[in-house]
Amino acid sequence: MNARRLPHPSPAARAAATPDGGTLDPDRLFPVETRTRAIARDLFSRVADLPIISPHGHVDPRLLVDDAPFPDPARLLVTHDHYVTRLLHAGGVEMSSLRLGPALAEPREVWRALANNWHLFAGTASGYWLAHELATLFGVTGELSAESADTSFDRITAQLGEPRLRPRALFAAFGIDVLATTDDPLDDLTHHQALAQDPSFTGRVIPTFRPDAYITPATPGFRERVERLMDLEGAAPDDFDAYLRALEARRAHFIAHGAVSADHGVLEPRAEDLRPDEASTLFRAAMTGKLSPEGERSFAAHMLLQMARMSVDDGLVMTIHPGVHRNHSSETLRRWGPDTGHDIPVATSYTQNLRPLLEKYGLAPEFHLILFGIDESAMSREIAPLAGFYPSVYIGAPWWFLDAPDAILRFRASVTETAGFYRGSGFVDDTRAFLSIPARHDGARRLDSAFLARLVCEGRISLPAAERIAVDLVDAIPRKAFKL
Secondary structure (H helix, E strand, C coil), X not given: CCCCECCCCCHHHHCCECCCCCECCCCCCCCCCHHHHHHHHHHHHHHCCCCEEECCCCCCCHHHHHCXXXXXXXXXXXXXXHHHHHHHHHCCCCHHHCCECCCCECHHHHHHHHHHCHHHHCCCHHHHHHHHHHHHHHCCCCCXXXXXXXXXXXXXXXXXXXXXXXHHHHHHHECEEEEECCECCCCCCHHHHHHHHCCCCCCCEECCECCXXXXXXXCCCHHHHHHXXXXXXXXXXXXXXXXXHHHHHHXXXXXXXXXXXXEECCCCCCCCCCCHHHHHHHHHHXXXXXXXXXXXXXXXXXXXXXXXXXXXXXXXXXXXXXXXXXXXXXXXXXXXXXXXXXXXXXXXXXXXXXXXHHHHHCCCCCCCEEECCCCHHHHHHHHHHHHCCCCCEEECCCCHHHCCHHHHHHHHHHHHHHHCCCCECCCCCCCCCHHHHHHHHXXXXXXHHHHHHHHHHCCCCCHHHHHHHHHHHHCHHHHHHCCC
């Protein structure tokens, strides 16, 4: 599918307010120096309207199956975006003021909380994305504030019923070529099947196998999940070999529904090669609740190695998204649940931790292992050197707290000199906020154009090479890394 993307922002959109009271400059994110900016502008013009490849994200496929109008601005732009809720919470806004429900806040009150605290987003990536969405989709101009809160809320609400703002129409207007979701291994994937079989929907929406809760014994509910998994195999819940077969069967189910990757959101990217009897003993202990914390760590590390083996066997790209202390605030988790903004990065190490995995599978033909991270120092110290040697290893794009303008430029500078451009994954938006997808990809394309322009001006690459790389970064590179 080569769907048409939204046109470049109109003059009205370019006047839309950013969190610091400015406008959406057509040269935003480009270098200040005149010659470099001119080259960046030209490079960006070559990729601005190319289709979006989104190989890792968290949009619910039911959004496109139902194709229902979005209900209100708060649900659309605030409550489900943990980038937004976490900063509002840090600024003193109670979480109850950002959650919708009979005993909680009304949509207009949530929107007022955002507008009243718009200044908190000055200079942030989330503020940049929100300004882009407000301008290009709703024509909301002028700085959000207590005075403009109700007016902007009403203006957006009045447009949400328009056909152009239905999810499927936006999917086409955004120019999304591929959209990957993230899914539980026991998901029957009926929503993906419905989209694939619907002749009125011409997009490509594919599932991603996410087995963390089934291979990490420290995860709450691990035993119950594995028991349900084993029921599908008709096996005893403590049979390790049957457990592996059941996971393999679920991966095959995902592949049959279009999946190209398996994603692993582990705390530490650590692999351990256990003997079969050792792994079986740990598994039985996990299923009886008798596994020690060290045993939990060893079993999870062994299962990461098993996931690599399965990827070698079935061809699913293996992506690892490590280095996040999930649910850092126990009180927030208890009251409001996960994915509400209280996940915090930790230092991460790859070289020694993943050596057992790479010793066994790092040179395996057609094995693709994409290493993401939030620890910036690991990018140049470990990930780029690994990708610069192992044919299987690819550098994951800046993710989560690093998918921001300056961090993306630091990322390019830290990995390119070691591994070049073609050992990367291409940009991933990693978002639940459907409307932010174009803003995120637009930003990444601008920043890559800016980085390439600098290399041209410094005489480090030729202009024709930069023109080719700019296109490859949004097309050939992600297609290769994710086997699309």
